[in-house]
Amino acid sequence: MKNLLVTLAVAACLPLGALPAHAQENTTVLITGANRGIGLEFARQLAAKGHTVIGTARKPERAAELKDLGVRVEQLDVTDPGSVTALAARLDGTTIDILINNAGIFDRTDTSLENIDFGQMEKTLAVNTLGPLRVAQALLPNLEAGGRKTIVNISSRLGSITHASGRWYSYRASKAALNMATKLMSQDLADRGFLCVVMHPGWVRTDLGGSNATYSTEESVTGMLKVIGELTSEQNGGYFDLTGEALPW
Numbered sequence: 001m002k003n004l005l006v007t008l009a010v011a012a013c014l015p016l017g018a019l020p021a022h023a024q025e026n027t028t029v030l031i032t033g034a035n036r037g038i039g040l041e042f043a044r045q046l047a048a049k050g051h052t053v054i055g056t057a058r059k060p061e062r063a064a065e066l067k068d069l070g071v072r073v074e075q076l077d078v079t080d081p082g083s084v085t086a087l088a089a090r091l092d093g094t095t096i097d098i099l100i101n102n103a104g105i106f107d108r109t110d111t112s113l114e115n116i117d118f119g120q121m122e123k124t125l126a127v128n129t130l131g132p133l134r135v136a137q138a139l140l141p142n143l144e145a146g147g148r149k150t151i152v153n154i155s156s157r158l159g160s161i162t163h164a165s166g167r168w169y170s171y172r173a174s175k176a177a178l179n180m181a182t183k184l185m186s187q188d189l190a191d192r193g194f195l196c197v198v199m200h201p202g203w204v205r206t207d208l209g210g211s212n213a214t215y216s217t218e219e220s221v222t223g224m225l226k227v228i229g230e231l232t233s234e235q236n237g238g239y240f241d242l243t244g245e246a247l248p249w
Helices: 002-013 021-026 037-048 064-068 081-090 118-138 140-144 169-188 217-229
Strands: 028-031 052-057 072-075 098-101 150-154 195-200 239-241
Touching: 028 037, 037 052, 037 064, 037 217, 072 081, 081 118, 098 118, 118 140, 118 169, 150 169, 150 217, 169 195, 195 217
Parallel strands: 028 052, 028 098, 052 072, 098 150, 150 195, 195 239
Antiparallel strands: none
């Protein structure tokens, strides 16, 4: 019995590795907003490695590329409590090792205090901040049953208060709030073996990031998966970019 406890304790402290091939059959990853951009690339790379992928989309009938990957596709609107509850019901009894809260929006029109659209700001907060919290709460039993117990919330360097440089009130505030929420989750769930982090994917060439961005989705996701794969309990509650560099809050 003593040897078993020691073995389990050591295993819990081991890094995830780059989601290694030998663990593929035991790793189930749920990705929100997986029908395009970074979310789709997460699904593509994880599926290619043989992992079990559950990708969500607000309108699955339009998620042709995601379906073509052969992954499980589920309907989810992170701003709709009924949609989240329905997803949790469909996934009842399904083990999830890693949750990647990727769904997000970025409206660039609020470049000054004078032109903030508060309706748009509420929508941004609903998607970028409340959405990840709502999904994590609903899928907590699934994650608790998993072997990884990892929650990755996709944030942004623009959510760093230290690096704040004006404009984009809604997006910056939503990501700063997500950072705080993740930090709280990391503390509240630590005793239950959870590992919760926020990640900046870099400036990525997507519909959200624009065509002049620095990184392709492949480069961004490859970097983030390496970081996620090497996370240990010491990084719980951290704020990292795609290279693994810790960012200031």
